[in-house]
Amino acid sequence: MQMARPSSRLFARLFARLFARPLLTAWRLAGLLALLALLGIAAGLAAGSEGWSLAWHDDAVLIQAIRAPRSLGALAAGMLLGLAGALAQGLFRNPLADPYLLGSAAGAGLGVVLALAAGGALAGSAAMPPLGWLRELGLVGAAFCGALGGVALTLLLAGGAARPLQLLLCGVVVGVLMGAASDLLLLVSPEALRGRQVFLLGTTGFLGWPALGWLAGALALVLPLACWFGRALDALVLGDASARSLGLRLPALRLLLVGLMALATGTAVSQVGLVGFVGLVAPHLVRRLVPVTHRALLALSAAAGGVLLLAADVAARSLIAPQELPVGVLTALLGGVYLLVLLRRQRGGR
Amino acid sequence: MGRLLMLLVLLAALAAAPLRAQPAATVVGDSGRAVTVVDDRGRAIPVPQPVRRVVALLPSLTEAVCALDACDRLVGVDRFSNWPPQVQALPRLGGLEDTTIERLVALQPDLVLAATSSRALARLEALGLRVLALEPRNLADTRRVLELLAQALGRPGAGERLWARIDQRLSDAAGRVPPALRGQTVYFEVASAPYAAGEASFVGEVLTRLQLGNVVPAAMGPFPQLNPEFVVRAQPGIVMASARGLAEMPARPGWKALAALQAGRSCGFSEAQYDLLVRPGPRLADGAELIASCLARLGGRPK
Amino acid sequence: MSALAAGLLQADRLQWSVGGQRVVDQVTLALAPGQWTALVGPNGAGKSSLLALLAGLHRPDAGQVLLAGRPLADWPARQRAQRLAWMSQQGEAEGEIIGVDVVGLGRLPHQGLFGAPTADDMAAVQAAMAETASTPFAARRLSTLSGGERQRMLLSRALAAQSPVLLLDEPTTHLDAPHQRALVRSLLQRARAGAAVLAVMHDLNLALMADRLLVLHHGRLVADGPPDDAALQQRLVAVFDQAFSIAALPGPQGRRWVAVPAL
Numbered sequence: 083m084q085m086a087r088p089s090s091r092l093f094a095r096l097f098a099r100l101f102a103r104p105l106l107t108a109w110r111l112a113g114l115l116a117l118l119a120l121l122g123i124a125a126g127l128a129a130g131s132e133g134w135s136l137a138w139h140d141d142a143v144l145i146q147a148i149r150a151p152r153s154l155g156a157l158a159a160g161m162l163l164g165l166a167g168a169l170a171q172g173l174f175r176n177p178l179a180d181p182y183l184l185g186s187a188a189g190a191g192l193g194v195v196l197a198l199a200a201g202g203a204l205a206g207s208a209a210m211p212p213l214g215w216l217r218e219l220g221l222v223g224a225a226f227c228g229a230l231g232g233v234a235l236t237l238l239l240a241g242g243a244a245r246p247l248q249l250l251l252c253g254v255v256v257g258v259l260m261g262a263a264s265d266l267l268l269l270v271s272p273e274a275l276r277g278r279q280v281f282l283l284g285t286t287g288f289l290g291w292p293a294l295g296w297l298a299g300a301l302a303l304v305l306p307l308a309c310w311f312g313r314a315l316d317a318l319v320l321g322d323a324s325a326r327s328l329g330l331r332l333p334a335l336r337l338l339l340v341g342l343m344a345l346a347t348g349t350a351v352s353q354v355g356l357v358g359f360v361g362l363v364a365p366h367l368v369r370r371l372v373p374v375t376h377r378a379l380l381a382l383s384a385a386a387g388g389v390l391l392l393a394a395d396v397a398a399r400s401l402i403a404p405q406e407l408p409v410g411v412l413t414a415l416l417g418g419v420y421l422l423v424l425l426r427r428q429r430g431g432r
Numbered sequence: 433m434g435r436l437l438m439l440l441v442l443l444a445a446l447a448a449a450p451l452r453a454q455p456a457a458t459v460v461g462d463s464g465r466a467v468t469v470v471d472d473r474g475r476a477i478p479v480p481q482p483v484r485r486v487v488a489l490l491p492s493l494t495e496a497v498c499a500l501d502a503c504d505r506l507v508g509v510d511r512f513s514n515w516p517p518q519v520q521a522l523p524r525l526g527g528l529e530d531t532t533i534e535r536l537v538a539l540q541p542d543l544v545l546a547a548t549s550s551r552a553l554a555r556l557e558a559l560g561l562r563v564l565a566l567e568p569r570n571l572a573d574t575r576r577v578l579e580l581l582a583q584a585l586g587r588p589g590a591g592e593r594l595w596a597r598i599d600q601r602l603s604d605a606a607g608r609v610p611p612a613l614r615g616q617t618v619y620f621e622v623a624s625a626p627y628a629a630g631e632a633s634f635v636g637e638v639l640t641r642l643q644l645g646n647v648v649p650a651a652m653g654p655f656p657q658l659n660p661e662f663v664v665r666a667q668p669g670i671v672m673a674s675a676r677g678l679a680e681m682p683a684r685p686g687w688k689a690l691a692a693l694q695a696g697r698s699c700g701f702s703e704a705q706y707d708l709l710v711r712p713g714p715r716l717a718d719g720a721e722l723i724a725s726c727l728a729r730l731g732g733r734p735k
Numbered sequence: 736m737s738a739l740a741a742g743l744l745q746a747d748r749l750q751w752s753v754g755g756q757r758v759v760d761q762v763t764l765a766l767a768p769g770q771w772t773a774l775v776g777p778n779g780a781g782k783s784s785l786l787a788l789l790a791g792l793h794r795p796d797a798g799q800v801l802l803a804g805r806p807l808a809d810w811p812a813r814q815r816a817q818r819l820a821w822m823s824q825q826g827e828a829e830g831e832i833i834g835v836d837v838v839g840l841g842r843l844p845h846q847g848l849f850g851a852p853t854a855d856d857m858a859a860v861q862a863a864m865a866e867t868a869s870t871p872f873a874a875r876r877l878s879t880l881s882g883g884e885r886q887r888m889l890l891s892r893a894l895a896a897q898s899p900v901l902l903l904d905e906p907t908t909h910l911d912a913p914h915q916r917a918l919v920r921s922l923l924q925r926a927r928a929g930a931a932v933l934a935v936m937h938d939l940n941l942a943l944m945a946d947r948l949l950v951l952h953h954g955r956l957v958a959d960g961p962p963d964d965a966a967l968q969q970r971l972v973a974v975f976d977q978a979f980s981i982a983a984l985p986g987p988q989g990r991r992w993v994a995v996p997a998l
Contacts (some may be wrong), residue, residue, distance in 0.1 A: 143686075235509075
């Protein structure tokens with residue numbers, strides 16, 4: 083009973099595991115996602131306003147100026163969202179968590195409305211001088227600052243990142259409050275309605291090389307850091323008390339991870355708007371396919387998120403060319419269908 | 433029981449009317465004491481004459497009432513009505529979604545003019561008010577609504593006369609467009625996704641009257657969301673957008689290639705001017721003149 | 736393990752209140768290495784709270800805990816975790832993580848947050864899993880394991896740390912008789928190897944096999960000594976409201992004490 087001898091094959095797998103090299107299937111998944119990303123980019127370069135065209139030489143200018151940065155930008159934004167989603171689900175140990183939980187979405191929305199209102203009816207009003215710099219900031223800057231501001235407010239209200247439930251509740255409160263403020267502002271400045279609607283649905287249409295620079299920069303900063311601290315999320319799986327007993331300083335670690343999540347979400351949201359489902363679905367997808375620890379999960383979720391958003395972007399452009407569908411609608415469709423399939427498989431027994 | 437019947441009739445009428453093509457609101461009869469008018473819901477509403485107190489819940493309807501010289505009869509308007517200046521002193525009764533019912537009823541109007549998509553319709557009628565649901569969406573609608581309103585206000589023919597004046601002004605504006613720019617395609621941006629106004633939209637019709645083309649054909653609908661590449665490929669002759677949108681256009685990836693932007697053949701409108709252009713109302717001639725003036729200014733530039 | 740300082744854990748007049756209620760009341764004890772101590776008491780006596788205080792998870796209102804002579808609060812978190820392993824009563828762990836990774840987490844204090852597993856870590860994980868016979872389902876996800884299998888996996892996590900002090904809160908939950916026996920043997924083995932083992936035991940028959948018994952009642956330590964101490968046995972029966980009596984059974988290795996329910 084005590085010394086059940088494992089088979090040698092099992093031992094070999096254990097050895098591989100313990101050397102922290104993911105199992106073969108995890109690498110295979112990474113390879114598959116990389117391949118899909120490449121295919122997606124190729125599709126993105128071919129999907130123009132006239133439909134599909136492989137005449138890349140003729141369209142060289144369009145490809146270089148429009149399609150290339152847009153496809154790469156969608157990939158990068160999706161990676162940021164997938165990573166942020168995995169961070170959120172790990173931090174809150176809840177498979178329904180998404181990166182917009184801590185007030186980042188509501189904050190970004192409020193920032194956008196403030197920026198639009200500042201350029202509109204309120205611009206003439208002498209009562210709003212501080213809003214002048216909001217115009218300088220532009221919509222992208224306003225959304226980014228708004229997202230980070232929302233998370234900062236949540237952290238302030240919750241008194242740090244020590245208690246996850248408290249953090250979640252404060253995030254909900256901040257989201258509701260900022261949403262209400264945004265709605266009130268829209269009553270005063272209805273011309274901001276159009277812009278806000280566009281922001282809420284998400285758009286990859288105007289991603290250029292500078293936008294890609296911001297997205298890639300954020301990714302280069304957040305992804306390695308998150309993976310480096312990934313072990314902390316593994317320890318959290320055991321529960322707060324057990325994680326602390328393992329010698330981890332949880333409040334500081336959680337604060338850092340929340341900060342990384344906010345940075346990733348804020349950057350993505352400021353460039354492509356509030357695209358939903360990517361952050362929620364990407365980690366689920368990875369976990370269903372391969373059981374991995376958080377170091378690999380974070381990286382694979384990023385890859386899965388990137389592929390998802392890229393696919394949605396290409397579909398948004400090609401389905402009713404030259405018209406476009408809002409990319410947020412497509413991620414919801416793709417994500418929703420995937421979740422449905424997942425639920426049915428679970429019901430039917432694994 | 434009567435209210436229930438009214439609601440059922442309303443529902444039946446709404447169910448019977450197809451979504452886009454509403455039965456044309458027409459004047460049905462004139463019984464002397466009341467003018468019966470069929471509004472955009474297809475309901476025949478008897479309007480007892482004279483109408484002294486009018487509430488308008490849509491900016492274009494407010495402007496129409498004032499253009500028909502009945503501005504003094506207005507007792508309340510919606511939040512967004514801002515022309516002519518004298519309506520700004522009137523009580524504000526909320527927007528499209530949040531009409532303040534109580535305040536409205538307290539004003540004791542003889543006639544309420546509302547949009548067909550207003551949520552207050554059923555409630556107002558249930559309270560016994562006379563409601564005309566009108567929502568002009570294109571030039572033909574505007575003409576029809578003007579005459580219908582004229583009839584309802586007891587001034588038959590004033591609508592047609594007004595339309596004749598508007599029509600004349602449109603033709604004059606078309607004449608002011610420099611010959612070099614006539615027939616040029618226009619890209620009219622409505623929101624920055626980008627959403628464009630196509631030929632089928634109201635502002636698209638105005639552009640057509642000004643003898644200008646549109647990069648967005650009617651088949652794509654009134655306000656399609658476009659692939660930005662489409663605009664770059666289409667190379668519109670003239671670009672029109674809000675001033676803010678225009679300012680950020682060159683920064684968009686690939687849009688520097690737009691010849692119209694490079695040559696400065698663009699018209700940027702302030703928010704107030706923008707309202708003028710997209711509202712299907714009696715001021716559409718003002719909007720057309722705005723465009724014509726902008727084009728006249730551009731007329732001197734080389735292609 | 737011999738390289739690390741002797742795992743001497745002392746508690747000095749520990750006191751802790753929660754919501755106005757005194758949960759741990761003036762508890763003084765010392766865990767010596769080489770002994771397996773069982774902590775028993777009725778429901779709500781404060782056993783889990785005492786264990787959590789000893790593990791440094793809560794700060795006591797009064798009194799202190801000393802690890803190898805130093806106050807617990809003075810120890811850096813990681814070094815404390817290398818010397819002291821704690822297993823919770825509530826198995827909160829769940830999810831898609833696989834068994835061997837769970838056990839691997841036990842080595843976190845030695846590896847650090849950023850370190851990669853070494854050969855020592857591997858060996859410790861293998862040994863821990865072998866002790867609880869968890870190796871057959873090491874590659875399965877935690878959410879697919881039964882209650883007993885999960886408990887053994889979590890136990891392995893605590894054992895993998897190979898710490899001189901081992902604090903376990905109700906480790907026999909969900910375990911069937913053979914695995915309970917294996918656990919007890921494992922604990923005894925650890926104790927003989929020099930560790931100080933303290934386990935909260937629900938099952939009095941198993942507890943009576945320990946080297947030493949601590950009896951807790953309303954937060955107070957009412958008895959502390961070997962199980963064959965007659966006075967301690969009397970206190971034990973009294974604390975449980977005479978719900979059982981303690982009898983001696985002759986066994987191959989000498990007398991064995993059992994708790995016989997009194998109906």
